[in-house]
Amino acid sequence: MKTKIEEEGTNHQTTTESVTSNLKYIAVGIFFGIVFVKAEIVSWFRIQEMFRLASFHMYRVIGTAVVVATISTLIIKQFKIKTIQGEEVIFSERPFNKGNIIGGLCFGLGWAMTGACPGPMYGLIGSGFPVFIIALLSAVAGTYVYGLLQNKLPH
């Protein structure tokens, strides 16, 4: 369990990549950031509408994304599609721990307050709302405090 938590969020590629090969992730990020802004997922108002059940925009976006991601994942598994480096795709198991609940509730509070999950924070900084640099630094501080207290928190 312990090692699983420490491994979380890391990737499984075995081929070593050069610095320039990281440029393709910038490209995916740019594409993704544009979608975030243009679908107004970065908007504090859209998040408020979601939690006030006043609009189903966010539910539809996330719901569609989950369906598309699930079908894609099943296709990759079924046909054993390899990565462009020829590796087998590894899907991380995420065993349950109490952090999923307690941490999840904390994130939910922060999500409605800032109106931004981590992705939109980066998108908003680029969209001309530089005050989200402060929100981002605060989030990094929150992660640091989690790292500091990890052994003492229930998992």
Add this chain to the structure above:
Amino acid sequence: MLDILRQPWHWSIAGILIGLTVPLLYLIGNKPFGISSSFRHICAACLPGNILYFKYDWKKETWNIFFVIGILIGGIVGSTVLANPNPIVIASSTQQQLMQLGVKEFSQLVPTDIFSFTGLLTINGFILIVVGGFLVGFGTRYAGGCTSGHSITGISNFQLSSLIATICFMIGGFLATWLLLPLIFNL
């Protein structure tokens, strides 16, 4: 064409494109789609200290930093070349409720009376930005992921923990919206 792209994008387009990011990242480098892990990599790279959670090969995860820098650049493109020329359209019930709380600015993506450097100096703005931001960073890492890592990647891989985490994200959001925000705005 550019005029169409400048309008707010339909939810189905956004949903499909975000969903496709999952297989795209898997296939171009065996990368699990997740964004909040970038906070951990920033800590590990800048201030690892003597903390076990930050002792790992973060250099192998630089792709994630490149990815979030890309999101930031995407934000620039989306708000300049592809900027929506019209003010944002907000559900009237939400706008009324927010006006009653004391929100004044409704023309941009975020209420700029709160989410700006002048807003940061007010008690409301400080709590929403700084405390809210802290909870996002602490909560996502404690939960082991955010909307992308759990709600999209985890659920698409049938992980029960991701479904539970997502339900808790929503409960936390409802609590903050209906109970915390009225308290914060009354300070």
